[in-house]
Amino acid sequence: MSRESRVESGKMGRISYARILPNEDLVQAVEKLCLVAEFKNAFVRGALGSLVDASMEHRDGQITHIKGPAIEIVSIAGEVRTLSDGSVKADLTGVVSDTEGNTFGGYFVAGGNPICMTLEITLEEWLPQ
């Protein structure tokens, strides 16, 4: 068995598309969306929208705060997993842009990214074998 990576085989399941309304937190809203859609695990297939302000964490733990409004979400990749304690956790990374189009990247901090006007998001359910 390879020691270079850990493999989880599975298949894609249902599709959930949502509009998340203003002032909901990006990361926690994605977690709640999985509860609504009854997805235990999911991948982000696409997302775009805007934030009031943005908080992005870097590998050294530092957090960059980007002041809006609005901060545009211009890319997101991520997944949602159900943990052993039954909680649902979204890990989202991506790029945002400010009101002059300047870009910032990092991990989206849970609780630090309130949605401004809307978030359009498509999740695809992941069904591990």
Added chain:
Amino acid sequence: MGSYKENETRPRTLAHPGRYNPVRIQQMTSRAGRHIRLSLLPGVSIYDGLVLPLADLGIQYASTTILGGIFSELEYCVAPPDPKGGALIAYSAPLKAGLSQFIFGNATLGTSIKGKPMVHCHAVIRTESGQVKGGHILTETAIVTQQPITVLVTSIDEFSIRQAFDLETNIPLFQPMRGNEDV
């Protein structure tokens, strides 16, 4: 009181002009989506390159990921506060990026309030002047240059994504709908 100081790092809750909607997540689920690898061909806009071939496949609604490529022309908007005050935010006038490298973007395919195909796209680009910028891409004027650009499409088949006027934010927005009713 409180652990936040005047550095404004605490998440802010903004008040929109319309009445607060108690339903904060409007969602619909379909049993599966079709996946399509599509190529935007040289000389074609993002809008035409998505809408026309997907319509041929019977797809009106989709979530897409646009991979990297070069556009001979590209315009984008940023989202500052609405100077007229009708909503909290309004898109700026289009900014010309010129010959641009498209780094990554997502686009949602739905229908407009008038019932026509509509593509909402946000992306990161490298402009002709070398700046890395992000924003709302004008898909009808973004023209692919010599090399095709790959798009991964996930179709939405069991409900629709339609632009509808949103009372809370006071602007039209994409919302999932089944039949003539929103969620």
